[in-house]
Amino acid sequence: MDLKTKIAEAAELVLLTNGLAKTTTKEIARAAGCSEGSLYNHFRNKEDIFLHVLRGQLKNLMGVLTSLQGLVGKETVQHNLEKVAVSALEDYTNSMPLICSIFSEPDILLRHREGFVQRNEGPHRANEAVAAYLMKEQESGRIMGDIDARVVADCVLGSCFQHAFQLNFTGKQESHEERFNYARRIVNTLFPDK
Amino acid sequence: MDLKTKIAEAAELVLLTNGLAKTTTKEIARAAGCSEGSLYNHFRNKEDIFLHVLRGQLKNLMGVLTSLQGLVGKETVQHNLEKVAVSALEDYTNSMPLICSIFSEPDILLRHREGFVQRNEGPHRANEAVAAYLMKEQESGRIMGDIDARVVADCVLGSCFQHAFQLNFTGKQESHEERFNYARRIVNTLFPDK
Amino acid sequence: MDLKTKIAEAAELVLLTNGLAKTTTKEIARAAGCSEGSLYNHFRNKEDIFLHVLRGQLKNLMGVLTSLQGLVGKETVQHNLEKVAVSALEDYTNSMPLICSIFSEPDILLRHREGFVQRNEGPHRANEAVAAYLMKEQESGRIMGDIDARVVADCVLGSCFQHAFQLNFTGKQESHEERFNYARRIVNTLFPDK
Amino acid sequence: MDLKTKIAEAAELVLLTNGLAKTTTKEIARAAGCSEGSLYNHFRNKEDIFLHVLRGQLKNLMGVLTSLQGLVGKETVQHNLEKVAVSALEDYTNSMPLICSIFSEPDILLRHREGFVQRNEGPHRANEAVAAYLMKEQESGRIMGDIDARVVADCVLGSCFQHAFQLNFTGKQESHEERFNYARRIVNTLFPDK
DNA sequence: CATGAATGAGACTTCATTCAT
DNA sequence: TATGAATGAAGTCTCATTCAT
Numbered sequence: 013m014d015l016k017t018k019i020a021e022a023a024e025l026v027l028l029t030n031g032l033a034k035t036t037t038k039e040i041a042r043a044a045g046c047s048e049g050s051l052y053n054h055f056r057n058k059e060d061i062f063l064h065v066l067r068g069q070l071k072n073l074m075g076v077l078t079s080l081q082g083l084v085g086k087e088t089v090q091h092n093l094e095k096v097a098v099s100a101l102e103d104y105t106n107s108m109p110l111i112c113s114i115f116s117e118p119d120i121l122l123r124h125r126e127g128f129v130q131r132n133e134g135p136h137r138a139n140e141a142v143a144a145y146l147m148k149e150q151e152s153g154r155i156m157g158d159i160d161a162r163v164v165a166d167c168v169l170g171s172c173f174q175h176a177f178q179l180n181f182t183g184k185q186e187s188h189e190e191r192f193n194y195a196r197r198i199v200n201t202l203f204p205d206k
Numbered sequence: 207m208d209l210k211t212k213i214a215e216a217a218e219l220v221l222l223t224n225g226l227a228k229t230t231t232k233e234i235a236r237a238a239g240c241s242e243g244s245l246y247n248h249f250r251n252k253e254d255i256f257l258h259v260l261r262g263q264l265k266n267l268m269g270v271l272t273s274l275q276g277l278v279g280k281e282t283v284q285h286n287l288e289k290v291a292v293s294a295l296e297d298y299t300n301s302m303p304l305i306c307s308i309f310s311e312p313d314i315l316l317r318h319r320e321g322f323v324q325r326n327e328g329p330h331r332a333n334e335a336v337a338a339y340l341m342k343e344q345e346s347g348r349i350m351g352d353i354d355a356r357v358v359a360d361c362v363l364g365s366c367f368q369h370a371f372q373l374n375f376t377g378k379q380e381s382h383e384e385r386f387n388y389a390r391r392i393v394n395t396l397f398p399d400k
Numbered sequence: 401m402d403l404k405t406k407i408a409e410a411a412e413l414v415l416l417t418n419g420l421a422k423t424t425t426k427e428i429a430r431a432a433g434c435s436e437g438s439l440y441n442h443f444r445n446k447e448d449i450f451l452h453v454l455r456g457q458l459k460n461l462m463g464v465l466t467s468l469q470g471l472v473g474k475e476t477v478q479h480n481l482e483k484v485a486v487s488a489l490e491d492y493t494n495s496m497p498l499i500c501s502i503f504s505e506p507d508i509l510l511r512h513r514e515g516f517v518q519r520n521e522g523p524h525r526a527n528e529a530v531a532a533y534l535m536k537e538q539e540s541g542r543i544m545g546d547i548d549a550r551v552v553a554d555c556v557l558g559s560c561f562q563h564a565f566q567l568n569f570t571g572k573q574e575s576h577e578e579r580f581n582y583a584r585r586i587v588n589t590l591f592p593d594k
Numbered sequence: 595m596d597l598k599t600k601i602a603e604a605a606e607l608v609l610l611t612n613g614l615a616k617t618t619t620k621e622i623a624r625a626a627g628c629s630e631g632s633l634y635n636h637f638r639n640k641e642d643i644f645l646h647v648l649r650g651q652l653k654n655l656m657g658v659l660t661s662l663q664g665l666v667g668k669e670t671v672q673h674n675l676e677k678v679a680v681s682a683l684e685d686y687t688n689s690m691p692l693i694c695s696i697f698s699e700p701d702i703l704l705r706h707r708e709g710f711v712q713r714n715e716g717p718h719r720a721n722e723a724v725a726a727y728l729m730k731e732q733e734s735g736r737i738m739g740d741i742d743a744r745v746v747a748d749c750v751l752g753s754c755f756q757h758a759f760q761l762n763f764t765g766k767q768e769s770h771e772e773r774f775n776y777a778r779r780i781v782n783t784l785f786p787d788k
Numbered sequence: 789c790a791t792g793a794a795t796g797a798g799a800c801t802t803c804a805t806t807c808a809t
Numbered sequence: 810t811a812t813g814a815a816t817g818a819a820g821t822c823t824c825a826t827t828c829a830t
Contacts, residue, residue: 015793033227033310037821047795052822054793112306115374116226125377136372163365163395170365171357177367178330180309183319201357209811231804241812243806252804403814421615421698425800435816440801442814500694503762504614513765524760551753551783558753559745565755566718568697571707589745597789619825629791631827636789640825791830799823806816 016054019044024065028106032062032113059120066114067133069107073099077141084148089155090199096142097172097195098188104176105186111135112177135173139165155203164202171198210248213238218259222300226256226307253314260308261327263301267293271335278342283349284393290336291366291389298370299380305329306371329367333359349397358396365392404442407432412453416494420450420501447508454502455521457495461487465529472536477543478587484530485560485583486576492564493574499523500565523561527553543591552590559586598636601626606647610688614644614695641702648696649715651689655681659723666730671737672781678724679754679777686758687768693717694759717755721747737785746784753780 022043027035037058041048055061076099083092114121128134142165150157175194179186186194216238220229231252235242249255270293277286308315322328336359344351369388373380380388410431414423425446429436443449464487471480492499502509516522530553538545563582567574574582604626608617619640623630637643658681665674686693696703710716724747732739757776761768768776 029312031310031312034313036819038819048821049796049823050794053795058821109309109312112309115303115306116310117228118223118225118303119228121375122377125375129376134372134375136376139368139372160391160395163391166365166369167361167392167395170368171360172364173368173371174329174333174364175360178328178333181315181319181328182323182330183316197354197357198361201354201361230802232802235813242804243812243814244810246805247810417700419698419700422701424798426798436800437802437817438815441816446800497697497700500697503691503694504698505616506611506613506691507616509763510765513763517764522760522763524764527756527760548779548783551779554753554757555749555780555783558756559748560752561756561759562721562752563748566716566721569703569707569716570711570718571704585742585745586749589742589749618823623792630825631791631793632789634826791828793828795825795827797824800821802820803818804816807812807814809812 015044015046015050019046019051019054019061020064020068023061024068024110027062027065027110027113031109033116035062062113062120063124066110069110070103070135070138073103073138075099077138077145080141080145081148084145085152085154089146089149090203090205092145093142093168093199093203094192094195097168097198098191100138100169100172101176101186101191101195104173105179108176108180139169142169167202168198209238209240209244213240213245213248213255214258214262217255218262218304221256221259221304221307225303226310256307256314257318260304263304264297264329264332267297267332269293271332271339274335274339275342278339279346279348283340283343284397284399286339287336287362287393287397288386288389291362291392292385294332294363294366295370295380295385295389298367299373302370302374333363336363361396362392403432403434403438407434407439407442407449408452408456411449412456412498415450415453415498415501419497420504423450450501450508451512454498457498458491458523458526461491461526463487465526465533468529468533469536472533473540473542477534477537478591478593480533481530481556481587481591482580482583485556485586486579488526488557488560489564489574489579489583492561493567496564496568527557530557555590556586597626597628597632601628601633601636601643602646602650605643606650606692609644609647609692609695613691614698644695644702645706648692651692652685652717652720655685655720657681659720659727662723662727663730666727667734667736671728671731672785672787674727675724675750675781675785676774676777679750679780680773682720682751682754683758683768683773683777686755687761690758690762721751724751749784750780 019040022045023035023040026039026043030039037048037051040061041051044051051058051061055064073096076096080092080096086092139162143162146155146159146161146164149155150159150161172195213234217229217234220233220237224233231242231245234255235245238244245252245255249258267290270290274286274290280286333356337356340349340353340355340358343349344353344355366389407428410433411423411428414427414431418427423446425436425439428449429439432439439446439449443452461484464484468480468484474480527550531550534543534547534549534552537543538547538549560583601622605617605622608621608625612621619630619633622643623633626632633640633643637646655678658678662674662678668674721744725744728737728741728743728746731737732741732743754777
């Protein structure tokens with residue numbers, strides 16, 4: 013594995029553990045097993061490292077959302093949404109400290125906001141993907157046509173997002189089973205079995 | 207207005223504007239119109255100021271939630287929930303940078319997490335209040351007894367929370383009307399008119 | 401003496417001894433007997449300290465040049481010019497490392513060039529003052545009207561300037577007497593006794 | 595052109611453009627179109643490169659001064675001195691940033707001063723050459739025997755040197771014609787036509 | 789001889805906190 | 810209580826030089 017990857021992985025670990033504010037270049041270098049100077053052979057500066065790591069977040073969820081478009085008409089809608097919700101819970105929970113950190117440095121956000129929005133990289137992208145899936149299911153007739161797909165997507169992902177936030181806030185850990193149960197409760201409420 | 211309040215308000219302004227990372231004691235003092243030394247006559251340290259400001263967030267929403275318990279059986283459920291959602295959107299949007307900042311300083315969170323949970327001060331408290339309201343409405347028979355009150359609460363507040371997050375992330379501003387429309391779409395989806 | 405003055409004097413000493421490149425804030429602080437942080441309570445940055453010291457150079461010569469305008473028609477022209485030359489030799493010799501240092505940091509020069517020229521602070525100012533004096537002596541009839549006053553001024557100060565440069569370059573020290581003799585040779589050549 | 599020459603030329607360009615302080619090995623390598631490592635295959639270190647470039651300065655002037663010794667009794671003295679002055683103005687103007695840079699690194703100067711003086715490499719050498727020429731002209735009877743040749747040399751070169759310094763300081767550019775006029779004014783003042 | 793990633797020493801600067809006035 | 814200069818620890822980043830390829 014090349015040093016750049018090693019640095020990125022080390023930085024991710026440190027950032028998620030210590031938060032952006034308490035993540036020092038010294039600590040990243042120590043975790044990557046290289047000198048501080050080496051960081052700057054591969055990244056322009058600390059902000060660059062942070063952004064690199066940030067862009068790598070939510071990979072799992074994004075993968076699920078990509079595959080979601082191919083699941084229109086397959087399995088059950090509930091099952092598909094549960095899969096999304098579980099991934100969202102996992103990724104949001106793991107990434108929350110990193111994603112939130114950007115608000116502690118609004119100038120970084122400002123500098124890259126335009127790019128995020130243009131390249132459609134922000135967390136908002138997930139909601140659009142779920143809404144798109146639901147609209148296709150409406151077309152295919154598996155769910156009623158009069159529901160507000162975007163709102164349903166926002167309810168699923170929003171509740172997962174806030175739940176993940178609160179887990180991080182209170183320091184509680186959830187097992188995979190708990191996550192799955194939460195996902196099912198959400199989906200069941202929005203699409204109750206007859 | 208005494209100096210302590212002036213400092214707190216100045217700190218809130220600076221924190222929301224500059225983010226925690228770029229909020230310095232010098233800047234707070236300047237905004238409060240006093241010397242840096244004075245900060246320490248009213249607060250133990252910078253962390254103390256931050257926590258003081260943090261505890262003052264979501265005041266508006268919390269007020270609405272308190273009054274909510276008295277609205278059981280009054281107005282319509284939808285109307286009551288819309289009021290909650292609008293307040294949540296407002297407060298979450300305004301407070302997001304501050305609330306999220308805590309994840310950039312996990313040691314502060316760690317030191318105060320227990321207290322937050324014990325005194326029931328965290329943002330999670332809101333969801334409980336809405337769930338409690340909904341359960342009372344179930345008892346009163348205005349809404350079906352078989353819905354999962356906590357999940358509905360999570361959907362309402364979660365979608366608002368994430369929506370507020372994304373507004374802050376993308377830098378978009380919403381008018382009161384847009385906020386109201388979003389709130390109504392959420393509530394309408396969860397409690398559709400017949 | 402207040403700390404700002406102490407820092408400035410310490411910085412001047414260090415800058416003249418070590419040159420700009422090897423003058424560190426740590427060294428300035430040590431010489432001033434304060435912490436590095438204190439430097440920044442009185443100066444914006446290292447460049448600011450350098451400029452502050454730079455502006456204080458050639459004080460002696462500038463004083464002589466000011467008084468020179470009052471010497472029109474007094475003493476002898478030769479004597480007056482010798483005084484100028486001796487002061488120039490002294491100040492140029494002492495300040496040469498500092499004055500030249502600015503060419504090792506052209507961006508600093510660029511940033512402040514306009515200001516220097518506008519406020520007439522640069523070393524070029526001395527030549528104008530000597531030329532002005534000579535023209536007044538021409539008007540008073542003590543020296544011939546057909547000589548090029550500016551050129552004579554440039555010869556006097558230029559030769560002193562280059563001489564000072566070369567002393568610094570070769571590391572030779574000159575006694576006051578040697579300086580005086582050099583000054584006299586210059587003036588005698590330009591204004592030979594009958 | 596071999597790489598050593600390419601590096602030296604690149605270094606000269608960078609040093610004159612950016613100043614010694616902001617001249618990095620990375621930049622020299624970039625300008626030379628080679629790797630940083632290659633610098634060390636041709637020079638011992640950065641200081642070595644700097645000295646190599648420094649020794650190459652004033653080439654033009656030095657050539658004129660060499661030919662000057664052969665001009666005794668030829669052309670007019672004024673004309674010969676004008677040629678010297680023009681070359682001096684050109685070379686001093688171009689080399690000033692580089693030559694002055696040495697005072698920002700006194701330890702380099704200290705380490706090599708002895709060698710400079712012994713090998714007669716410094717800028718002071720020019721003055722001696724002009725003085726030698728003038729003395730020969732005194733012997734040949736073309737100029738009066740009682741003038742101080744060394745002082746005249748110092749006036750010619752000193753005024754050019756300081757003029758070049760001030761041009762660099764104020765950022766003014768001079769045309770060849772302006773340079774020639776300045777040279778003529780200097781020479782005319784020192785050797786007025788009858 | 790050419791390369792360029794890795795190094796590590798050290799530079800400048802920031803900032804929360806203290807304390808004498 | 811109010812001040813604000815002084816502190817010193819710590820952080821980010823630069824850069825000449827080395828060395829394995």
